[in-house]
Amino acid sequence: MLSPEAKRGGSSSKPDLIFLHQSRASFLEVKLDLKADYGQKMLKWENGVWSWCRHDSVTQLYSHLKILDHINNKKIIPNRYTIRKEAITQAQKTEDQQQFEDQHEIDINALYQYYTNRNCYYIQIGGYGFYHLEQDILNLGTPQFKCKMLLRLRAKTIHSQPLYNYGFYAVLKPKGKPQQTSPYDLEEKEDRIFPPIQP
Numbered sequence: 290m291l292s293p294e295a296k297r298g299g300s301s302s303k304p305d306l307i308f309l310h311q312s313r314a315s316f317l318e319v320k321l322d323l324k325a326d327y328g329q330k331m332l333k334w335e336n337g338v339w340s341w342c343r344h345d346s347v348t349q350l351y352s353h354l355k356i357l358d359h360i361n362n363k364k365i366i367p368n369r370y371t372i373r374k375e376a377i378t379q380a381q382k383t384e385d386q387q388q389f390e391d392q393h394e395i396d397i398n399a400l401y402q403y404y405t406n407r408n409c410y411y412i413q414i415g416g417y418g419f420y421h422l423e424q425d426i427l428n429l430g431t432p433q434f435k436c437k438m439l440l441r442l443r444a445k446t447i448h449s450q451p452l453y454n455y456g457f458y459a460v461l462k463p464k465g466k467p468q469q470t471s472p473y474d475l476e477e478k479e480d481r482i483f484p485p486i487q488p
Contacts, residue, residue, distance in 0.1 A: 315410065326460040328459075333370075334370045335370070341357075350399065395439065405422070410424060413475050414434070415476075418470055429485055436468065442459055444456070
């Protein structure tokens with residue numbers, strides 16, 4: 290069922306897989322479990338203002354959700370950008386993490402829009418199965434992935450050494466479990482069956 294062009298997207302903005310249904314190629318997002326991040330984007334602080342390190346359709350969505358306004362209104366002055374990086378202590382790193390950490394619930398439509406912007410309408414989640422996102426464009430009869438969503442802000446360690454190697458991120462995360470487990474699953478686990486994909 291995999292398209293000849295199918296290559297794992299990994300942590301890039303590309304889709305994880307491309308599958309074929311009735312000779313039509315479609316993108317598929319694959320998540321190991323519900324702990325995975327969605328749409329992680331890095332921020333920077335310069336001249337007292339937070340902004341995105343790189344602009345794309347995801348940061349455009351986050352800006353529409355007024356994430357930058359929220360962060361800038363907190364008036365956080367990060368040690369990471371105001372102290373010579375080699376001089377940053379563990380206490381100063383922890384202070385950055387505690388000050389920046391924040392989360393609030395957002396509408397699931399933000400997740401749908403994130404994937405629609407990437408022309409991706411299906412997702413496989415380990416332990417829960419195969420779903421469609423904004424719409425079931427192939428008419429597979431899959432349930433829609435519905436779950437409470439959080440937008441989380443965090444100062445995340447990139448590498449444990451050197452100590453200053455951490456960054457500031459916004460990311461979407463599920464809160465709790467999906468409203469239902471899909472009857473379909475690429476792995477066919479726990480009595481779930483393979484999706485009705487016909488290459």
